[in-house]
Amino acid sequence: MTTPSIAVIGAGNMGSSLIGGLVNNGHPSSKIWASDTSTEKLSQLQQRFQIQTTTDNIQAIQNTNIVVFAIKPQLFANVAIELKNIVQSRKPLVLSIAAGIRESSIQQWLGGHIAIVRAMPNTPALINCGAAALFANTYVNDDQRSAAESILRTVGVVVWLPDERLIDTVTALSGSGPAYFFLMMEALQQAAEHLGLPHETARLLTLQTALGAARMAIESGKPLDELRHHVTSPGGTTEKALSVLEENNIRLIFQHALQAAKHRSEELAELMDKK
Ligand SMILES: NC(=O)c1ccc[n+]([C@@H]2O[C@H](COP(=O)([O-])OP(=O)(O)OC[C@H]3O[C@@H](n4cnc5c(N)ncnc54)[C@H](OP(=O)(O)O)[C@@H]3O)[C@@H](O)[C@H]2O)c1
Numbered sequence: 001m002t003t004p005s006i007a008v009i010g011a012g013n014m015g016s017s018l019i020g021g022l023v024n025n026g027h028p029s030s031k032i033w034a035s036d037t038s039t040e041k042l043s044q045l046q047q048r049f050q051i052q053t054t055t056d057n058i059q060a061i062q063n064t065n066i067v068v069f070a071i072k073p074q075l076f077a078n079v080a081i082e083l084k085n086i087v088q089s090r091k092p093l094v095l096s097i098a099a100g101i102r103e104s105s106i107q108q109w110l111g112g113h114i115a116i117v118r119a120m121p122n123t124p125a126l127i128n129c130g131a132a133a134l135f136a137n138t139y140v141n142d143d144q145r146s147a148a149e150s151i152l153r154t155v156g157v158v159v160w161l162p163d164e165r166l167i168d169t170v171t172a173l174s175g176s177g178p179a180y181f182f183l184m185m186e187a188l189q190q191a192a193e194h195l196g197l198p199h200e201t202a203r204l205l206t207l208q209t210a211l212g213a214a215r216m217a218i219e220s221g222k223p224l225d226e227l228r229h230h231v232t233s234p235g236g237t238t239e240k241a242l243s244v245l246e247e248n249n250i251r252l253i254f255q256h257a258l259q260a261a262k263h264r265s266e267e268l269a270e271l272m273d274k275k
Helices: 013-024 039-049 073-090 103-110 123-127 142-153 164-175 177-194 199-220 224-230 237-247 250-274
Strands: 006-009 032-035 052-054 066-069 093-096 116-120 130-136 156-160
Touching: 006 013, 013 032, 013 039, 013 123, 013 142, 032 039, 039 052, 066 073, 066 142, 073 103, 073 250, 093 103, 093 142, 103 116, 103 250, 116 142, 116 164, 123 130, 130 142, 130 164, 142 156, 164 177, 164 250, 177 199, 199 224, 237 250
Parallel strands: 006 032, 006 066, 032 052, 066 093, 093 116, 130 156
Antiparallel strands: 116 130
16 A cells, blocks of 8 residues: 555544654655544644644545544444445545444444454553554455554554454453553552652652563563562562562452453443444
């Protein structure tokens, strides 16, 4: 595929992050359209990135190869139905980042036989540090797969899923995951304050430790248990703390937490299907 023309429907948090990611990675501004109900958001994007903007979703996708749906899930059906005719005449790749909207629903609203990639990004995409999982339906060709991957890769790492049902597990892991880490950091900070550290000191040491641990794991590529053993001297302080966490079933707690989130993700997708 030559440089594809991309239309982003919904220029909110995620949509504008993707646009920023694309432009910063060298995608020509002339080949990016943004559509939104807010003229204010559009004019800010236009000024910042010199992209094409419109409040008319149909105009946005008139000459595009890829349509990114970055609107709220509850608006998806109406917007997709509005775009059905033009999508059927142009047959672009549809890339949806909407949580809980199944490929089969999108296919039905758009009239069928459309190449669709469903993505589950997460909030750190807003600072180009996201983690997204993608699923492609059988209409998606190799060029379209790599185009979808490149779009999401501008705001973080990307993995492919062989089965759409795994998106509910991804939602439970990386979709909701930032909140688990926020909670852990909050708990660590509070515990340190309780033991006498000033608030700001506890906060800085907590955040930098979390960042350092994640970077060490990513940059070394070593298994997590190996990294953990490496910093756990027999009879030392870390060993004492870890034994308290293990005795209190930290692994089982996370297993239950992810199961609950996955179950809720399935329930929400079910509700969206019925709309
Ligand atoms: N934020 C995340 O971390 C995250 C993570 C994973 C997945 N997602 C998914 O990403 C999607 C977008 O989320 P977001 O946080 O970016 O939401 P958002 O900030 O609300 O962005 C959606 C944008 O769409 C606009 N819009 C509303 N109706 C429209 C229409 N008919 N045509 C075109 N644009 C319209 C909204 O304008 P108004 O504000 O004027 O209504 C808003 O600017 C959602 O489906 C969400 O599930 C988000």
